[in-house]
Amino acid sequence: MPESVPVRCPACRRERLYTAPRYPCACGAPVEPRLDLHAAPTAVAHRTWEEEWITVRCRSCGRHGQWPRPELGCACGAVLRLPLTDPAEGPAGEATDRGGGGAGEVDTETGDRTGPPADTPEGHPADTGRPTDTPPPSRPPFRPIAVRTARDAVTATALYLRWLGHQDIRRADQRPTSGIGLAARGLLAHVDPSVHPASLRDVECLWLTAMTASADCVYFSLAGYTADARARADSLAVPLFVLDLTGTPQPVNAAAERLDAPDA
Template sequence: MGAMPQSVAVCCPACRREHQYAAPSYPCVCGAPVIPPLDPRGVPVAVQHRVWAEEWVSVRCVACGRRGQWPHPELGCPCGTVVRVPVARTPSSADPGAPAAEEPRHRPPFAPVPIRTARDAVTAAALYLRWLGYRDIRRAHQRPPSGIGLAAHGLLAQVDPTMRPASVRDVECLWLTAMTESSLCVYFSLAGYAVDGRARADALGVPLFVLDLTGTPQPVNDHADALAFPTG
């Protein structure tokens, strides 16, 4: 069972109005809820400019030990100010005295399907996402600029079965769409990625996979490695 939401008093830095705030929970791939730990002694700040690095917070799932990036808690004050709520620092596995994470759940070897058509590529990506722990795979409501969109609870994926390397625009569009839905995102490409597209994905934290013709997604960047082979 996941932790219960923590409620803290948050004072708007603009109008000084006080609010009671509880952080939302997000679904880990293991199915357990993940709730950013709030810091009642921290100082709330007004959001003046959006900076990507400040939009996300790293939180470890208490059930499986997986660490993920989730939207930073914010609340909207009636005065019109968006207030960023302080989050407590969570211990990493390298911290002295940090609680040991549970061992990742055992997974059988991934069973790929050969890719001969664009539909096969989408099927391979969907099977891989299920292997990662996402059960409710479906077509995404919003169609991406290229390829096929897949969605699951807390996840948005794009599958590009064309022979054109994914561009920086493709990566940014996926990330922006996922951000508006407070979801993680992942990209699968049959032809790989342009150099600037891969660099942008690294900066935005987007896992990139290349689909080989056996139907086995191969991690391209560190974010994909962390998703496919979590170390806890």
């Protein structure tokens, strides 16, 4: 179980307990950012996308994943950013490979080198000796987080995209007129946390932006889609998902069902 730690608000001096969130790594192990108990939290004055995410190394398999930075909302209205102590944790996109050579990380606690095998120059995994006709392992069950805010919707979407195999999730370079854009290699995703169903224009804008970037696209909505939007998405083969309150994306059309299939 994650440890609860006392946190004192620098604005009102109130103290409350905080439990760091645990996120599911692709290997199935829980990933938990390590809090610095000797440093004071700071109040968030303004937000930037780069500061919203941190890179955390899984201590089971050595993978690096990007996760929301730990924050705590105080009753006085201040939003507190919790300090971290793990040297492998830092702003998303920051280089975290301090071992060099690309052969894995060195565990600071055991001294053992961990991490996945290095990739070949062509970007393909190193040969493991397994027959080429060996089927890939099935995906583990998706572990969602509850959606209460727009930020939760973005986090749930990022978790789902990583579950699909996209590990390089980041903020899209071209921001949509509404909602939040996420991007990975060869993929654009639109997260619509509004209370209105996504329209035909919303779907077309995402598709056109993805076409310009030579990428696939997928749409996530909290309020669903209009009939015209669903028909247009079917004709363009755009996967549509509805995020339920548990944070689990539910496929809406055939393109989404194919993407969600266990053997996709």
